[in-house]
Amino acid sequence: MDQRFPPSHRLHHGRDYSRVFNRQHKAAGRHVVVLLRAREERALDARLGIMVAVKTVSTAVRRHQLKRWVREFFRTRLHEVVRGYDVVVLFRADPPPEGHQLLSDEISALANKALATKPQGQSRSRDGGRRPAPARQPTGAP
């Protein structure tokens, strides 16, 4: 199985994040919130974005470490599970210092939970209602 993590597997622009926030499958856990949004084609690779606020984690070293943990889990396992989706992992609290495995389990559970929910729209932007909602239903997800 391909476990690489090229630039095409990442979210690069603020617009990409905004798209995920506008219409997403959401599941919140103890430490993170997982947001999913279907891409145009099912066959497209999943893309990952990670958000860690300075307020939730104060030191830069810890923020980098958390991002690396999430990336590692996405690269090895989560990538195949959420194929065809854009994923944003938003931290809401700092996990325990040695909580790498714990965090991976939490994200895995939240991703599956989010796939099972209906997409929620946030039509606060001016083009929110213009788009005819091309997102497919999550019932088709594996």
Added chain:
RNA sequence: GUUCGCCGCCAGACGGCCGCGUCCGGCGCAAGCCGGCCGAGGAAAGUCCGGGCUCCACAGGGCACAGUGGCUGGUAACUCCAGCCGUCUCCAGUGGCAAGGGGAUAGGGACAGUACAACAGAAAGCGAACCGCCUGCGCCGGGCAACCGGCGUCGGUAAGGGUGAAAAGGUGGGGUAAGAGCCCACCGCUCCGGCCGUGAGGCAGGAGGCAUUGCAAACCCCACUGGGAGCAAGCCCAGACCGCGACGAGGUGCUGCCCGCACCGUCCGAGCCGCGAGUAGGGUGCAUGAGUGCCAGUGUCAACGCUGGCUCCGAGAGAAAUGGCCGUCCUCGACAGGACCCGGCUUAUCGGCGGCCUUUGCAC
């Protein structure tokens, strides 16, 4: 003796698998793939100072404002560093000083002016008499008298008591009715000239009997320094849209004000406000520099230079790269992640290594 004198260095190691970023080479129409090199710190941090570099008139004058404040040196520069001076303090030492050692030190000016000094105390800043001490005078009492005691009063007096953080030079002696720099010695202070030192200052001498209280990290005065913005600075390439309405004679370049200068504009209208619309792509700046280490010579107490030779110099992203798992070992691994770049300061930090001490420090 749990961060124990001074100086310097390191920041778990090795192996395997998977993975990330720039660059180079190869392949591919392209997306990308394969291989290779390299890939965070001593603080990268806080942003407390100082520069470099850019653009704004190559940067102007004055006020305001801000900063600095012993001297000399170092440095590109500094609120940095070194040495020295003064002051305070501790140790040691002495009969007492002095010589010696450690530590702290934002340390110009208080006859330019203003403000403040609570409480206590008689008096606290155009200097003071509460208790005392003393001469004289009056009254009373005692005594033959000299005189003694008490009370009152006009004065003298800063030695003693008491208050205070601070009471007007200090100590000792002389002197006096009692006292007092009133006089004398030493110390201190002020002034004068002399010598030494680049200087801050130091040394001894002479003169003056000596009301200059403290506070300027209160305002202030003096001297010196400071133009503004910041790599999202700035430069280049490519590309899109450049419409409507209101106000409008000034606007912008420096922040508060004045002057000066430059540019744009004064109804064919700069600018600004409210909408609408569009773009937010690439390159450069972007890393070889006030560089690093060693050796030799040389200047210096030192900080730090100078000359010559050799050596090492390899992060440069653009939502943003150093990680995960497994194994072995040990002393079980701290604080912590570049974003234009340097020099300092400050703060965080499990530990380990080396050097220097005939000066054994720093604290108890």
Added chain:
RNA sequence: UGGAGGUUAGUGCAGUCAGCAGCAUACGGGUCUGUGAAUCCCGCGACGUGGGUGCAAUUCCCAUACCUCCAA
């Protein structure tokens, strides 16, 4: 990257040219009432930390920690 401000009682705030630490509310006790609230009286409790200046520091200065806000 550049700049501004704040930290005082459990909570929200006063306290400018230094000598007292205050107000409201909350809390505890009492008063009142058949009970509770309101009222009235009493009480409890604080200057972020470390240095410096000064006789004396919440106040002035320096450093530090944390928080908030602004501009691009």
